[in-house]
Amino acid sequence: MADGKTHAQSNLIAGLLMTGASVWIPLPIEQIIGIAVGSFLGGIITPDLDIAYRTYEKNRVYRFNPTLGGLWHLYWFPYGWLMRHRGLSHWLFLGTLTRAVYLILPFFLLYLYFFWWYPLGCNQNAWWCMQNSWMNLTNSATAPFFRLPPAVYYAFGAWVIQDIVHILLDQVWSWLDLPYEYR
Numbered sequence: 047m048a049d050g051k052t053h054a055q056s057n058l059i060a061g062l063l064m065t066g067a068s069v070w071i072p073l074p075i076e077q078i079i080g081i082a083v084g085s086f087l088g089g090i091i092t093p094d095l096d097i098a099y100r101t102y103e104k105n106r107v108y109r110f111n112p113t114l115g116g117l118w119h120l121y122w123f124p125y126g127w128l129m130r131h132r133g134l135s136h137w138l139f140l141g142t143l144t145r146a147v148y149l150i151l152p153f154f155l156l157y158l159y160f161f162w163w164y165p166l167g168c169n170q171n172a173w174w175c176m177q178n179s180w181m182n183l184t185n186s187a188t189a190p191f192f193r194l195p196p197a198v199y200y201a202f203g204a205w206v207i208q209d210i211v212h213i214l215l216d217q218v219w220s221w222l223d224l225p226y227e228y229r
Contacts (some may be wrong), residue, residue, distance in 0.1 A: 050102020052219075053092060053212055059210045061085030063203050080200030087201065088208020091145050096135040098126035136213055142206045 068081045094101050100108070100119055108115025119154075124137075125148050135141040 047174040050094065050105075053094070053215060054089065054102060054106070055212050056215055057085075057089040057092070057208050060208055061089055061204070064207060076195065076197040077200045080197030081204045083197075084087070084201035084204025084206075087209060088212075090207070091149065093135045093141050093145075093209055093212050095145065096120045096126055096133065098130035105107055111162075130133045132216070136216070138210060138213065139206055141213075146202065146205070184224050 053178065062085075064085055065078065065082045070076045072078075073081075089102055090107065092103050094099075104119050104122065106113065107118045125145070129135045130142075134144060
């Protein structure tokens with residue numbers, strides 16, 4: 047399979063091509079921003095985060111800021127520990143979705159706590175909340191969380207394309223069985 051530097055270069059080229067094409071077409075500015083953000087996410091949050099040790103992508107964040115890089119590695123370590131390398135994280139669409147859910151889940155849980163669970167008084171009467179208020183979940187404070195702007199879908203689409211480039215590059219390297227010096 048290709049090494050991290052090759053993946054980073056190919057993702058940079060793919061991201062620049064997608065963002066440039068969205069400007070050239072021309073798309074509305076929020077969609078261009080969504081594609082640019084998705085391209086960036088696809089370059090930093092790659093399928094190789096299923097490796098628990100520090101990868102090329104984790105090292106790039108670490109070189110940018112050592113403290114942030116350490117926190118980034120700690121945050122993604124459980125994901126790497128749970129996922130088998132080239133397993134679910136290397137599946138088209140589903141792999142991107144697992145990383146997106148893993149990235150958003152802690153913030154979503156904080157959102158639920160501060161805007162739904164705590165204001166309902168669930169900190170004192172948790173059993174009542176568990177029984178009686180789950181039906182109001184989508185009609186209350188979480189409803190805006192589920193109605194996402196189109197830019198989010200464009201960002202996710204660009205991220206999926208970045209992952210497709212990554213997975214195809216892994217496949218081509220495996221098929222060609224290139225020695226290490228050509229990586």
